[in-house]
Amino acid sequence: MPIGPTQLPDLQPIAGLSWGIASVGVKNPTRLRPDVAVLVAETPCVWAGAFTLSGSRAAPVRWSEARKGLPFRALVVxxxxxxxxxxxxxxxxxxxCASxxxxxVGLEEGQAILAASTGVIGELLPMERLLPGIDAAFADRGETRWEDAARAIMTTDIFAKGASLTVDLPSGGSATFTGIAKGSGMIHPNMATMLGFIGTDADLDETTLSAMLRRSVEESFNTISVDGDTSTNDCVFAVATGRVAVEPRDKEMLEGALLEICKQLADAILRDGEGVTRIMNIQVEGARDDTHAKKVADTVATSPLVKTALFGADPNWGRIAGAIGRADPELEWERVSIYLGPYPVVVEGQRHPDYREEQGAEVFKAQEVDIAIDLGVGRGRALKRSTDLSYDYIKINADYRS
Known part of the structure; x- marks a missing residue:
C-alpha cells in the first residue's frame, strides 16, 4: 500500500490547454478503463522536454525528441x-497516431504533435482501437480534466498524482502551474520520471523554459529511486501557453514554482512505489565533488541489502558501509561518518562508542528514515530518496504481464 496521501489536490486549469480522455482497452479489450489521453493547445505554444537516457528508448520518446524546437500543438499519450x-x-x-x-487539431507545417506511452514493452499498439480512441478523446476534451488525465496514464500506480500552484509575480499578476505524473516501478530516472506533463500560462520562451525544466528535473525526479531501473519511456513535458505576460524579474519565482511542482510529483511517485512501506532520504556530504556524492548516494539507494534491511526495520548499518565502499574502492574510510537520524553510528571510520542498537531501531521503525553520510574529503553533496524492497514488490512485478 502507498504511504502517502492518495487524494489529488485541486488541479487548476491552464488557460489555453485542454485534456480529452478515452477508454479503449489498450492492454486488454475486455477490461475497459481510461487509457488514452490527448493534450491540446488552442494555439501553438512553447514546450520543453526531458527524456530518458536509456539506450533502448521507446518509439514515442524518439519521436518527441526529434520535434524539439517546433511549436507545440498537441500530445497523445x-x-x-x-x-x-x-x-x-x-x-x-x-x-x-500523430497524424x-x-x-x-488542424496541424500546420512546422508544428509539433508529441507522443508518450507507458505499459508493457515489446507489444505493438492496438491501432484498431487506439485511433478511434484518439478521435473520442479529442471530442471529449476540457480545460478542467487534469485529474481525469492523471488517472488515464496510470499503470501499476495505486493513486493518481498531480500538483497545482499559483504564484503572484513581482511584476504584477499571477501565473499558474499544474502538473500530473505517473510512476510506481522502474523508477531510477536519468532525466525525469515515467511520465510527467506540466502546463503553465506564463509567457516563457523555449530557451528559458528548457533551462528551467532541466534544473527542476535534476533537483526532483532525478533524486528518487524505487528499484534502480530506468524506463525505456521516461519523459516529462512542460508547455507554456503564454497567456500571462512576464518580465525578467519574474523568472526566479517562476522557476521556483516549476521546481515545487516537480518536487511534489516526484514525492508522490516515491510514496506510491511498488510495494513500498518505508522511504529513506540519503544525504551525502563531504565528497570530492557532486558527481562523487551522487555515485555514493545512488549505490546506497539501490543496494538490495540496504533496501531489505529498511523493509525489515533492521538498522544494519554495516550494509550501508558496504555500499559506500562499493561505490568508491579508493575511499579514505578513516574520514567517513554515518548517521541514522540524529544518532552518530560511525565517526572517522569507526563505530561511535555511544551508539546503541535500540537508537537505530527507533529510527528504522518510522515510515521515513534519514541517513546522512559524510565522506570527509571535499565539498560535494547529493540527496537521493529511495524506498524499501518488500514482498509485495516481488509479487507485483512477478505478475505484471498477466
Missing part, C-alpha cells in the same frame, strides 16, 4: 502499452 522495442513498426504507429490527432 496511452497507458497499457509502452510501444518500446517495436522497431520500424513502432515508429510508424507513432506517426499514424490522426494532427488532422483533428
Amino acid at each position: 496511452n497507458s497499457g502499452n509502452a510501444n518500446a522495442c517495436t522497431g520500424n513498426r513502432g515508429m510508424e504507429d507513432v506517426a499514424t 490522426r490527432l494532427g488532422q483533428a
Whole structure:
C-alpha cells in the first residue's frame, strides 16, 4: 500500500490547454478503463522536454525528441502499452497516431504533435482501437480534466498524482502551474520520471523554459529511486501557453514554482512505489565533488541489502558501509561518518562508542528514515530518496504481464 496521501489536490486549469480522455482497452479489450489521453493547445505554444537516457528508448520518446524546437500543438499519450522495442513498426504507429490527432487539431507545417506511452514493452499498439480512441478523446476534451488525465496514464500506480500552484509575480499578476505524473516501478530516472506533463500560462520562451525544466528535473525526479531501473519511456513535458505576460524579474519565482511542482510529483511517485512501506532520504556530504556524492548516494539507494534491511526495520548499518565502499574502492574510510537520524553510528571510520542498537531501531521503525553520510574529503553533496524492497514488490512485478 502507498504511504502517502492518495487524494489529488485541486488541479487548476491552464488557460489555453485542454485534456480529452478515452477508454479503449489498450492492454486488454475486455477490461475497459481510461487509457488514452490527448493534450491540446488552442494555439501553438512553447514546450520543453526531458527524456530518458536509456539506450533502448521507446518509439514515442524518439519521436518527441526529434520535434524539439517546433511549436507545440498537441500530445497523445496511452497507458497499457509502452510501444518500446517495436522497431520500424513502432515508429510508424507513432506517426499514424500523430497524424490522426494532427488532422483533428488542424496541424500546420512546422508544428509539433508529441507522443508518450507507458505499459508493457515489446507489444505493438492496438491501432484498431487506439485511433478511434484518439478521435473520442479529442471530442471529449476540457480545460478542467487534469485529474481525469492523471488517472488515464496510470499503470501499476495505486493513486493518481498531480500538483497545482499559483504564484503572484513581482511584476504584477499571477501565473499558474499544474502538473500530473505517473510512476510506481522502474523508477531510477536519468532525466525525469515515467511520465510527467506540466502546463503553465506564463509567457516563457523555449530557451528559458528548457533551462528551467532541466534544473527542476535534476533537483526532483532525478533524486528518487524505487528499484534502480530506468524506463525505456521516461519523459516529462512542460508547455507554456503564454497567456500571462512576464518580465525578467519574474523568472526566479517562476522557476521556483516549476521546481515545487516537480518536487511534489516526484514525492508522490516515491510514496506510491511498488510495494513500498518505508522511504529513506540519503544525504551525502563531504565528497570530492557532486558527481562523487551522487555515485555514493545512488549505490546506497539501490543496494538490495540496504533496501531489505529498511523493509525489515533492521538498522544494519554495516550494509550501508558496504555500499559506500562499493561505490568508491579508493575511499579514505578513516574520514567517513554515518548517521541514522540524529544518532552518530560511525565517526572517522569507526563505530561511535555511544551508539546503541535500540537508537537505530527507533529510527528504522518510522515510515521515513534519514541517513546522512559524510565522506570527509571535499565539498560535494547529493540527496537521493529511495524506498524499501518488500514482498509485495516481488509479487507485483512477478505478475505484471498477466
